[in-house]
Structures are given as structure tokens and as C-alpha cells.
Amino acid sequence: MKTLLRFIFLAAACSICNAAEATRPNILLVLADDWGCGDAGVYGRTWIKTPAFDRLAREGLRFDNAYTPNSKCAPSRASILTGRNSWQLKEAGNHGGFFPIEFRTYPEALGKQGYFVGKTGKGWAPGTAVDASGKSRPLTGLAFEKRRAPQPTKQIDANDYAANFSDFLDAAPEEGPWCFWMGVHEPHRAYEYGSGVAKGGKHISEIERVPAYWPDTSIVRNDMLDYALEVEHLDRHLGRVMEELEKRGQLDNTLIIVTSDNGRPFPREKGNLYEAANHLPFAAMWKKGIKSPGRVVRDYVSFVDLAPTFLEVAGISWAESGMAPSSGISLTDVFHSGQTELIQPGRDHVILGQERHDVGRPHDQGYPIRSIIKDGWLYSRNFNPERWPAGNPETAYLNTDGSPTKTEILTANRAKPMDPHWQLCFGKRPAEELFDLKKDPDCVNNLADAAEQQSRRAAMESQLLAKLKQQDDPRMSGKGEVFDKYPYAGAERGLYDRYLKGEKVKTPWVNPTDTEPAPLDETSTANPTH
Secondary structure, rough: OOHHHHHHHHHHHHHHHHHHHHHHHHHEEEEOOOOOOOOOHHHHHOOOOHHHHHHHHHHHEEEEEEEOOOHHHHHHHHHHHHHOOOHOOHHHHOOOOOOOOOOOOOOHHHHHOEEEEEEEEEOOOOOEEEOOOOOOOOOEEEEOOOOOOOOOOOOOEEEOOOHHHHHHHOOOOOOOOEEEEEEEEOOOOOOOOHHHOOOOOOOOOHHOOOOOOOOHHHHHHHHHHHHHHHHHHHHHHHHHHHHHHHHHOOOOEEEEEEEEOOOOOOOOOOOOOOOOHHHOOEEEEOOOOOOOEEEOOOOOOOOHHHHHHHHHHOOOOOHHHOOOOOOOOOOOOHHOOOOOOOOOOOOOOOEEEEEOOOOOOHHHOOOOOEEEEEEEEEEHHHHHHOOOEEEEEEHOOOOOOOOHHHHHHHHHHHHHOHHHHHHHHOOEEEEEEEEEOOOOOOOOOOOOHHHHHHHHHHHHHHHHHHHHHHHHOHHHHHOHHHHHOOOOOOOOOOHHHHHHHOHHHHHOOOHHHOOOOOOOOOOEEEEOOO
């Protein structure tokens, strides 16, 4: 009798446990590489077709003010994984660095708490991550990479993201939730020039406007259309993933978040700290967990909010996770509310920053910035305005990916020095910048010295510095040089110093002609009010 009762008790306990597991949502993050703000149909972009993302936003939530703290791949992804800003991540706050053992990621934490965890495509990169024994550390889960597909262009990755996701679902246990990281390589460069027109059926006249910091030429417009074709490739895979979840009956209890790691791979965008660099497309769908779907959320959201969100919906406390303290706020209140803005106190601003991205300056120095966006205004503090913001001219402005647009601007400046587009994209900058994003979304009219904006500038500066002190930013205690001293993991280490020694250095991911034939005047700088 006792044995029978014990069996009944254990069976009931297992049933309760399985029921609890079944209610924990699956978690899917679809992360594009270099997809910029507003570049989707649901945001009103007509020359980029994104039916899958548009559906996700309509049946879930569209976020209009989502930002990465740092507009470069590795530090942005590190913030997603840890819930910490890049200036709180030591070596992982730099691009191409080393991921510290002390920082656990949310996929690692979920894996310890019963989730089946996997990834395909680009995870945390570029950089090096190893565990205490020196073995490679899978920060985003078990890799599913076997499936390949025909490439729509010579430059689009052959990874069949959706098919690899299906393989992951086949491998996942029938009972228990899963977490998947889908790191789509597109629309990262390089592109097949002219593919937007030749293979996408597009026309340069479809583009409503070219940003004020680029010349409006057919070369630039074609470059934009080639980028658009790669965004559409990402969207097709997203559509297939959603169809697969529907077919398996898993769509309703899967939290899907789709976004990008940073802005477009064009001058003055990716790798900078302006609206187009850090402001990103962002949508979330969870049919069982989001109230009043179809809302447009206007609260400011940061990537540091993602890890706290994923842990909370999984029913895991931060203390249980073993993760370092987060600076983020879970989005669950946004999910459960029917409101569109000011859903949570404190969501009226975001803090942004950067340190070293790609090398190419003396001693592998970075270009340190800290910024705050609030009430439609952007305030930035450039800590070393004497440095070249996009990297030194002699090493091809390495922090801007090679592109037809980049070469077009550099060529124009050589023909007529101090070209206004060159000044905005590559010239030196003042110590402080202030932009009215409603009137000036391209951030070309710096109001930091305007008399009528001094109270606003001072208030934003004060709030920014106070928040950074709370977050133990080394820049606030006079120790910011530590970011320049962290080793660089890539083969380009010491690039500028090798150049000075007379070595022939081949600069990666830029066009050979992007290297300036002679050093530029060190005083070359953009007009601080234009």
C-alpha cells in the first residue's frame, strides 16, 4: 500500500512538474547584423519589403524607441547576452576583444535551468571566448549549422537559417522549453554591387530620401538598394521560421524578439554614436503572454533589458541565474500592459556609449563616447576629440566598413578637400554634441553651443554622468584608459604602429583606395555647428 501511494505521489509530482515546464515559454531571438532603424515596411519604408517582420509587429508589439548601447557587433551582442552596458563588461566592452569568464550569459543561465539552448549563424563575435580550462565557450548555445542553401547573390551567406532552426526543434526534448539564438549575417557587408536592381527588381527612384551626410548619387542609391535586398533575405528566413512554429503548434507559446545588433554598415552609422547608429528595428510577439497585441510602444528600450526579460518569462530569478547584476529592466510590464508609452518609470531615456571598435589608431586606441537620449534629444560627450572618430586616415578609416558610399565620399574629398559629407562622416568632432532628433534625425546640426539650449545641455549632461557613476563606469573615476589597454583579439592588432614603422599593411574589410595617400592635417575637423 505504501509503495502504491508513493508511486501515485511521484506520478502526480511529475505531472505538475511537466505542466509547469509546458507553460514556460520558448524563447527565440532573431538578430540581424547591421539592419538599421526604420528599414521595414511596418515603419513606413517602401523600398524594403519585410512582410514577416511586419506580421510579427502587427500580431505582437512594435517598438519605436529601441536602442543598442553600443553600435558595433561584439559589444552590442555582449550587452544582449549579459544585461549589462558595454562599459560594465571589461574586455567585452570592446570590439574584437576577449569575453571575461566572470560574465555568464542568459543562454548559459537558461541552460542550467532546464532550457534546451541552441544557435545558428553569428553568435557573439568577433572576439574570443573560452572557459576556465581554455576551451571554446559556446556563449549562445549548441551550434546548428549543417544546412546550406543557394545564395541569392555572391555575397549573401549560404547558411539556411530556417532549416537549421528546424533541425534544432527536431533535437529539442518533447517536454520542456527551448531557447534559440538565430544570428543572421545579413545585411552585413560585402554586397554584390547592383544586385538590388538586377536581382531585386528595384529602382533608385524608389528611395524617398538619402541621409544628409551622404551625397545623393546613383552610386549611393544603388548601395542602399543592395543593402535592402539583404534585409529582404533576412525577412524570408523569419517568415519560414514562423511558419515552422505554426506547423508544430509552438507559435503561441514562443516569445519571439526580432532586432539588429547595430545600424547600417555605412559612413556615420554603424560604429558611431548617432541616431542612425544605435536606433534599431525591434518587434516582439508572444501570443500567450502579450496583452493588447498590435500596440506601438514608445517607451525607450535598451538591449540591456533583454536578458532580464528572458529570465523573468522563464520564471528564473536573477539570483538563481548566477549572472552579474544587470542595468536593464524586464519588458514584461510592457507585455502585460495595454499602454503605449511611459509604461514603466525610468523608461524615459537610454544611455549609450562606446570605446574601442576596430583598430587603426596609434596604440590601438578607441574613440570613447558616452551619450543620453531623452525627450527626443541626443547629448554626447566625446572624451578624446583630438582623435579621428572613424579611425586614422592612413589606415583607411577602419571603423567604417568598405563600401561604394564610403569610397564615393573619400574620392569627392580628395578632389575638393573639406567636402561637407567627408567632414560629417570622417572629420574630427567637438567635445560635446547636442541634437534635436525630431527636427534633425540625421544629427547634422549640433546645438551644444546654442545659447537657448544651455539649460537642456547641462541637465542632460548631469543626468548622463550621474547614471554612469551609478554603473561604475571607469570613465567616471579617471580610469577610462583601461579600455585602450585591453588586448585586441584580431590579426589587425597594432595596425597603425606597424604602418609607422614602414611595414606594408593590408587593411581588412575596406577598399584599398580608402587609405589616404598622405596623412591629413591633424586639425581637420567638422564644423561643430553643421
